Amino acid sequence: MTSDMDTREDDTGAGPDTSRYLDYLLTNRRFTAPAVSAAVASIALPEPGRPLRVLDAGTGAGGALPELIDLARPSAGTVVAVDVEARAIDAARERIGGASTEPGVDLRVADLREVAAEAVADGRGFDLIWSSDVVWPATFEDPAGVVGALAEALAPGGVLALFTTNYYQSMFLPGHSRLERLIRTASELTWGLPGDGPTHYERLGAWLRGAGLADVGLRVLPLAVPSTEPAARAYLERIVWPEMRHAAASHGRAAGMSDTDLARAEELLDPDGAAWAGADPDGFVVQPTVLWTGRAATA
Numbered sequence: 001m002t003s004d005m006d007t008r009e010d011d012t013g014a015g016p017d018t019s020r021y022l023d024y025l026l027t028n029r030r031f032t033a034p035a036v037s038a039a040v041a042s043i044a045l046p047e048p049g050r051p052l053r054v055l056d057a058g059t060g061a062g063g064a065l066p067e068l069i070d071l072a073r074p075s076a077g078t079v080v081a082v083d084v085e086a087r088a089i090d091a092a093r094e095r096i097g098g099a100s101t102e103p104g105v106d107l108r109v110a111d112l113r114e115v116a117a118e119a120v121a122d123g124r125g126f127d128l129i130w131s132s133d134v135v136w137p138a139t140f141e142d143p144a145g146v147v148g149a150l151a152e153a154l155a156p157g158g159v160l161a162l163f164t165t166n167y168y169q170s171m172f173l174p175g176h177s178r179l180e181r182l183i184r185t186a187s188e189l190t191w192g193l194p195g196d197g198p199t200h201y202e203r204l205g206a207w208l209r210g211a212g213l214a215d216v217g218l219r220v221l222p223l224a225v226p227s228t229e230p231a232a233r234a235y236l237e238r239i240v241w242p243e244m245r246h247a248a249a250s251h252g253r254a255a256g257m258s259d260t261d262l263a264r265a266e267e268l269l270d271p272d273g274a275a276w277a278g279a280d281p282d283g284f285v286v287q288p289t290v291l292w293t294g295r296a297a298t299a
């Protein structure tokens with residue numbers, strides 16, 4: 001679900017509950033910050049011999065922006081960060097404070113596909129395009145096509161970096177694995193996600209390769225902390241567990257949950273429930289985030 005707590009503010013019924021969009025961006029940003037930092041640091045950057053050009057496509061609350069600005073600064077490069085949501089751009093601007101007025105930093109409300117098309121039309125491709133939890137089938141009907149458009153917007157030798165927090169392979173209810181698998185299926189149904197096929201959200205590497213990029217590879221950057229850790233706690237309590245509770249209630253039956261399963265999910269996920277997951281002193285969260293990268297041919 002995380003790749004798209006997007007713009008559908010009012011949909012809290014049968015579809016995904018996206019009413020906490022901004023809270024999601026902020027709590028997720030805080031929880032995933034160590035993995036995002038490590039992911040950006042791991043990218044082998046091109047050295048074009050001129051100021052570096054960086055695009056943050058779907059910046060959200062600017063989770064990776066400080067690191068991307070640090071990458072561009074030594075060459076007096078530029079960082080363009082775009083999001084279709086004005087609230088996201090405001091949060092991203094607040095995140096970087098004074099850096100938002102630096103000459104090379106440009107934060108805009110825009111569709112990443114238009115920004116990519118402009119770069120192609122201007123012949124001024126990006127040396128690095130970072131996109132985190134943005135390209136997936138709940139947001140784009142043709143995610144492979146979007147990756148293709150981003151790949152075209154790379155300068156020769158440029159890198160396209162697709163990061164995913166990998167929500168659906170994470171451990172949020174340790175000790176309740178069967179129930180967690182069922183709720184995960186319910187959540188996928190809530191988001192209308194395909195169970196497999198060419199638009200499945202785990203096809204990021206295939207989309208990079210299909211876009212003609214070379215050196216396609218992945219790296220796992222795990223987050224693993226006790227659920228008492230404050231950033232994990234906020235993320236679990238405010239975003240993850242409510243999302244799971246909503247998914248179980250709305251699509252649990254379709255995912256194969258029995259009455260007993262639904263009752264057990266409710267007592268684990270309701271803060272007032274008899275067995276609330278948040279009361280487990282030995283709870284923990286594991287989120288195996290993944291960075292996929294691919295490189296454009298050199299001229």
Ligand SMILES: C[S@@+](CC[C@H](N)C(=O)[O-])C[C@H]1O[C@@H](n2cnc3c(N)ncnc32)[C@H](O)[C@@H]1O
Pocket residue numbers: 002003004005006007025028029057058059060061062063082083084085088110111112113131132133134139
């Ligand atoms: C799940 S959030 C991730 C935000 C941020 N990259 C992060 O990792 O925290 C996805 C973001 O992509 C933005 N988005 C969705 N479609 C977009 C598009 N076509 N162009 C630009 N941004 C888009 C949404 O508004 C949302 O802020």
